[in-house]
Amino acid sequence: MEGLVDLGRQDMDPSRRSVLGAGLFSVALTIPGWPDVIGRAEAVEAGRAARVGMGDVDMVVAMTERVSELDDQFGGRHARPMAAAFMVNTVAAYLRADASAEVRRAMLSAASDLLYLTGYMAVDEGLHGLAQRYYVKALELAGAAEDHLTYCTVLRGMSVQAVDLGHGGRALELADAAAAAAPAAGPRMRAFLAGQQGHAAAKTGDRTAALRYLREAEAAMDRAEARGRAFGSYDPASLNYHVGQVRYELGDVPGAVEAMRQSDKVRYSVYRRARVRHRALMAERQLELGHLEAACATWHQALDDYPMVQSGRADERVRTMFGLLRPHVRNAVVRDLHDRARALVRPAPGR
Known part of the structure; x- marks a missing residue:
């Protein structure tokens, strides 16, 4: 070794x-x-x-x-x-x-x-x-x-990495490979894999495939939830996050915000790092819709947990927030958020 x-x-x-x-x-x-x-x-x-x-x-x-x-x-x-x-x-x-x-x-x-x-x-x-x-x-x-379960989980993780970096085609290949390697997956695992296939397909612009995979994920999640909740695995919060990602990639920004709001509502409290990132992302999309004060309120919620999270992706979302707020600094609500965030922000760690 x-x-x-x-x-x-x-x-x-x-x-x-x-x-x-x-x-x-x-x-x-x-x-x-x-x-x-x-x-x-x-x-x-x-x-x-x-x-x-x-x-x-x-x-x-x-x-x-x-x-x-x-x-x-x-x-x-x-x-x-x-x-x-x-x-x-x-x-x-x-x-x-x-x-x-x-x-x-x-x-x-x-x-x-x-x-x-x-x-x-x-x-x-x-x-x-x-x-x-x-x-x-x-x-x-x-x-x-x-170990099929871990093998498929890793492939899916590689797909998540690829799609978040903008490599939709590669992400879909990896997500499809994960699904192909798990022919006997249970409903929760199937939802876990299909949700990622949907996100990757949407990233490539394939609306038909993306929506088909989402329907598969939702149906599989319904079957999984009927068997009892499995804390710590793919859950309704994760599925709603994927719904939001697919809707956003397909141009439905209001639908994406609503799905992310539902995701935040049902997310277990222990997932603090995800809560910071996803709330910040939801705020970005609210701002994209022109809902400045709603976006600021959501960013404030993200900042509630941010000081307790040591995460590069969370730091990136906060840096993105500063850039998006710059054109609106004369707004009192924006200034209040900006000043609070400046007091909390930390320098990028050395690598």
């Missing part, structure tokens, strides 16, 4: 990140297909470390869940280096250790999930090359573990 160790050390040491400056999505070209990676023994070299058991797997899973909770509540700027250090100092050794076949598969799966989360946090900081390397390694380990 030397590749895993080197990747984690690059993340912990900002001075080494220059090696990741290859062209955007060039790393993604190396993504293996599911049939090519399933069961690949060479994904992990059997080492001579002490034997590990299911209790060690449970510890990795629990640590990943805790880091994910910290990311949701406080952003990934502090949580990601913690995850990278855990990979280097603990998980890599576990993957080299002797284990039964069952434990080895479970450890591979747990490590893959941790890599995916760390890549997601790297995206949040705008470290896209680093994120791709985490994602590709996560795919390899998920394949070796024969």
Whole structure:
């Protein structure tokens, strides 16, 4: 697992990140297909470390869940280096250790999930090359573990990264690949995948496909909710966010704002980082409609949580807010918001 160790050390040491400056999505070209990676023994070299058991797997899973909770509540700027250090100092050794076949598969799966989360946090900081390397390694380990769920989740994460950067065609390819690799997905997973397919299709301008995928996602979510809520997974707030993204890409800005308002209304309170970003985005779209005071009120709501969130994407939304407010600084409501935000804004961290 030397590749895993080197990747984690690059993340912990900002001075080494220059090696990741290859062209955007060039790393993604190396993504293996599911049939090519399933069961690949060479994904992990059997080492001579002490034997590990299911209790060690449970510890990795629990640590990943805790880091994910910290990311949701406080952003990934502090949580990601913690995850990278855990990979280097603990998980890599576990993957080299002797284990039964069952434990080895479970450890591979747990490590893959941790890599995916760390890549997601790297995206949040705008470290896209680093994120791709985490994602590709996560795919390899998920394949070796024969873990379809994590494999598809990572592909979808790569699609989210692509669509947010404006690469609609690539985003749709990745979203479609995720859906194709999960033929037996349950309704919540199907909603999770179809919602992203809809966003990516809308980004390419394919209205018919985008709306079809949205209908699939909504129908799947209805079936999933009928089976009981699953806290911490794709939920109605996530679906409404995708509805808003699709509507916006298709030119329905009022519909996009309403969908984002519904998303905000049903979002669990622990998702503070998402709440900051999505409220700020909703304010931008309200301003686009000419609703200046409503936009300012929504930005104020975003600022309520902003000081507690260490997130590159949240910082970016605040910087965008300043630019959008500049033409309106003579308005008293705008000045009040502007002054409050200036007191809260933090300098961009060094990379």
